[in-house]
Amino acid sequence: MNSGPLIRSQVDRLQALWRYRGFVFSMVWREFRGNYLGSLLGSVWSILNPMAMIFIYTVIFSKIMRAKLPGVADTMGYGMFVCSGVITWGFFSDLLGRCPKMFVENATLLKKVNFPRTTLPLIVFFSSALNFLIIFGIFMAFLLLTGRLPGMTILAFVPLLCLQQLFVLGAGVFLGTLNVFFRDVTHIVSIVLQFWFWFTPVVYPLNILPPGARRLVELNPMTRFVTSYQQIVLYNQWPQWSRFGWHMVGALLALGIGFVVFQRLSGEMVDEL
Amino acid sequence: MKSIIEARHVTKRYKRYPSQWARLWEWLTLGRRVTHQPRLALQDVSFDVRRRESIGIIGQNGAGKSTLLKILTGTAQPTEGRVRIGGRVSALLELGLGFHPDFSGRTNALMTCQMMGLSRAESERLLPEIEAFSELSDYMDQPMRVYSTGMQVRLAFSAATAVRPEILVVDEALSVGDTYFQHKCMQRIRAFKEKGTTLLFVSHDPAAVKSLCERALLLDQGRLVRDGEPDELLDYYNALVARQQHEEEIRQVENDFGRRSTRSGSGHACIETVELLDQQGKPARAFRVGEKVRLKLLVAFRRAVADPTVGFIIRDRLGNDVFGTNTRHLKAVPGDFAAGEALEVDFGVTLNLGKGHYSISVAVHQGFRHVENSLDWWDHCLVFQVVPGGEAAFVGTAALPISVETKRRQRQ
Numbered sequence: 001m002n003s004g005p006l007i008r009s010q011v012d013r014l015q016a017l018w019r020y021r022g023f024v025f026s027m028v029w030r031e032f033r034g035n036y037l038g039s040l041l042g043s044v045w046s047i048l049n050p051m052a053m054i055f056i057y058t059v060i061f062s063k064i065m066r067a068k069l070p071g072v073a074d075t076m077g078y079g080m081f082v083c084s085g086v087i088t089w090g091f092f093s094d095l096l097g098r099c100p101k102m103f104v105e106n107a108t109l110l111k112k113v114n115f116p117r118t119t120l121p122l123i124v125f126f127s128s129a130l131n132f133l134i135i136f137g138i139f140m141a142f143l144l145l146t147g148r149l150p151g152m153t154i155l156a157f158v159p160l161l162c163l164q165q166l167f168v169l170g171a172g173v174f175l176g177t178l179n180v181f182f183r184d185v186t187h188i189v190s191i192v193l194q195f196w197f198w199f200t201p202v203v204y205p206l207n208i209l210p211p212g213a214r215r216l217v218e219l220n221p222m223t224r225f226v227t228s229y230q231q232i233v234l235y236n237q238w239p240q241w242s243r244f245g246w247h248m249v250g251a252l253l254a255l256g257i258g259f260v261v262f263q264r265l266s267g268e269m270v271d272e273l
Numbered sequence: 274m275k276s277i278i279e280a281r282h283v284t285k286r287y288k289r290y291p292s293q294w295a296r297l298w299e300w301l302t303l304g305r306r307v308t309h310q311p312r313l314a315l316q317d318v319s320f321d322v323r324r325r326e327s328i329g330i331i332g333q334n335g336a337g338k339s340t341l342l343k344i345l346t347g348t349a350q351p352t353e354g355r356v357r358i359g360g361r362v363s364a365l366l367e368l369g370l371g372f373h374p375d376f377s378g379r380t381n382a383l384m385t386c387q388m389m390g391l392s393r394a395e396s397e398r399l400l401p402e403i404e405a406f407s408e409l410s411d412y413m414d415q416p417m418r419v420y421s422t423g424m425q426v427r428l429a430f431s432a433a434t435a436v437r438p439e440i441l442v443v444d445e446a447l448s449v450g451d452t453y454f455q456h457k458c459m460q461r462i463r464a465f466k467e468k469g470t471t472l473l474f475v476s477h478d479p480a481a482v483k484s485l486c487e488r489a490l491l492l493d494q495g496r497l498v499r500d501g502e503p504d505e506l507l508d509y510y511n512a513l514v515a516r517q518q519h520e521e522e523i524r525q526v527e528n529d530f531g532r533r534s535t536r537s538g539s540g541h542a543c544i545e546t547v548e549l550l551d552q553q554g555k556p557a558r559a560f561r562v563g564e565k566v567r568l569k570l571l572v573a574f575r576r577a578v579a580d581p582t583v584g585f586i587i588r589d590r591l592g593n594d595v596f597g598t599n600t601r602h603l604k605a606v607p608g609d610f611a612a613g614e615a616l617e618v619d620f621g622v623t624l625n626l627g628k629g630h631y632s633i634s635v636a637v638h639q640g641f642r643h644v645e646n647s648l649d650w651w652d653h654c655l656v657f658q659v660v661p662g663g664e665a666a667f668v669g670t671a672a673l674p675i676s677v678e679t680k681r682r683q684r685q
Contacts, residue, residue: 016390019390019392020387022387022392022396023388026383026384026387026393027384030373033376034373034375037375037416108367108370109370109371109388110348111343111348111349112346112348112364112366112367112370113364113371113388114346114347114348114362114364115389115390181296182293182296267349268288270343270349271287271288
């Protein structure tokens with residue numbers, strides 16, 4: 001088969017997507033604003049919420065309840081540890097939890113309006129990223145104010161988070177497509193996410209686990225991400241890049257599978273909505 | 274002139290699965306075990322639309338109109354065949370899609386424009402025009418939820434048609450609010466047409482189709498049955514619709530009559546089924562004046578019966594006998610029957626009746642005088658309706674063949 005038309009159609013698709021960039025950003029903005037419309041404080045709430053969370057973990061947990069992290073002298077240690085995990089895990093689970101619903105929720109739009117469907121995953125992706133950036137920014141501000149901001153190592157957040165979320169985007173497109181045909185997917189994902197959370201050292205340090213359980217948890221790809229984030233925040237340590245090889249493979253694979261499945265089924269998808 | 278839309282052998286088959294588990298099974302076996310039932314929504318539809326042409330698409334519910342529209346606007350893909358579209362399509366299938374109730378009319382109008390693929394800057398440039406056309410200037414900064422339905426629709430239409438598309442698809446179901454605005458919308462559609470927009474207009478409103486379109490496509494059960502002048506097509510379509518509406522009405526009347534239907538007789542024979550069929554052999558309850566129908570009865574014998582007679586009578590709404598006859602009068606003598614045997618009788622009748630509701634009573638009896646030797650008598654077993662066909666109007670229940678001549682004469 002000649003691959004010329006196929007490539008051309010992909011280029012057309014990308015061009016259409018580029019033309020719709022304004023639409024994507026307007027939708028992201030609308031979703032963000034929509035959460036706070038009609039409230040007195042408006043988007044101030046988007047700041048107050050994460051501030052409350054950071055306050056609970058750092059001040060209440062660490063200072064008042066004196067929860068301590070083994071091997072860390074800092075009284076805020078546990079709070080910083082938990083925050084760096086919870087916030088980044090939140091980014092992961094928020095996107096993964098929202099993706100399965102993205103096509104089903106926009107059923108009428110997909111059926112009646114001809115617009116590039118690939119804008120929908122992007123809207124979810126950026127919308128989730130915007131929420132994360134706010135929380136993350138506040139966390140960094142908090143670290144700065146308390147004099148605990150790590151050094152240049154915080155730059156390592158960028159490639160790690162990108163890698164992590166690209167994996168989620170790929171998996172999310174796959175799950176979102178599948179969910180059109182089997183609505184069970186949404187429910188399965190929400191259950192899996194609950195187990196996945198406790199299967200990842202987000203609120204507990206990896207080294208408190210017995211060796212058997214620890215080996216098991218280390219098989220979980222999210223473990224390396226989360227422990228790396230914690231190391232950056234707590235110890236100002238660069239991540240061990242070499243150990244993310246499989247993660248890169250996984251992310252590329254997820255994106256590839258997500259894209260191919262979406263391409264194959266997007267024609268049939270509208271018939272099912 | 275070159276075609277702007279080319280549809281070639283477009284077929285759309287939906288998959289219908291008996292259950293989600295059946296679908297899972299088909300998926301898991303990678304399609305080797307087919308568990309779905311195909312449902313044809315469109316079958317081998319081909320047509321060309323030339324630039325600047327206006328086409329009406331008509332058809333009853335389930336005829337495949339929406340599927341065809343989805344394929345033409347590009348939201349659905351044909352299962353077989355292909356469609357080539359040579360220009361930007363704007364579809365007014367449903368207004369106000371993607372509107373968010375908490376945002377202002379301005380923001381929502383901008384969103385609508387962007388959803389059509391316009392850039393933010395282009396959309397902003399169009400805003401004053403949208404505002405003017407919708408006549409909602411006082412409301413543009415109010416949230417959508419304070420809008421009445423009519424206002425929402427006005428804004429949606431104004432935004433969706435802010436840029437003249439090369440192909441405009443308008444759905445019948447589109448209600449654009451009050452009469453004043455409706456006229457305004459029509460005017461805009463007409464103006465587009467004059468400037469060279471190709472129009473696809475899906476409508477039930479014959480007047481609208483006739484006045485806007487020079488050509489129409491009639492879909493029935495997924496097939497393109499006619500392609501021609503709107504006038505000719507609409508007559509055909511109206512007959513089709515009238516027929517179905519009347520069938521619906523008749524079912525209701527039938528229930529009324531049904532309560533009154535009575536059954537009597539010795540029971541030596543039993544009329545098992547009574548069917549009223551149209552010329553295609555399909556059961557029907559509404560017919561045009563002068564239409565040929567068949568009345569089919571099945572009689573089962575429980576005892577031996579010598580020389581039975583089967584007959585029917587048509588009565589009008591008031592119970593007056595209109596026409597009745599039987600196999601004996603018609604000299605169709607079926608002979609003797611043993612217990613367990615059955616007899617099928619098939620009357621062919623030309624319904625030279627005036628419009629109105631009629632009931633049919635059927636009976637099987639022995640000898641001439643059915644009142645005495647009735648084996649089974651079923652009063653009002655079914656009801657049908659006669660609707661005007663193409664004939665000249667008349668009153669009464671008898672449609673007599675009629676002709677007339679008039680001449681001007683000088684008075685002596």
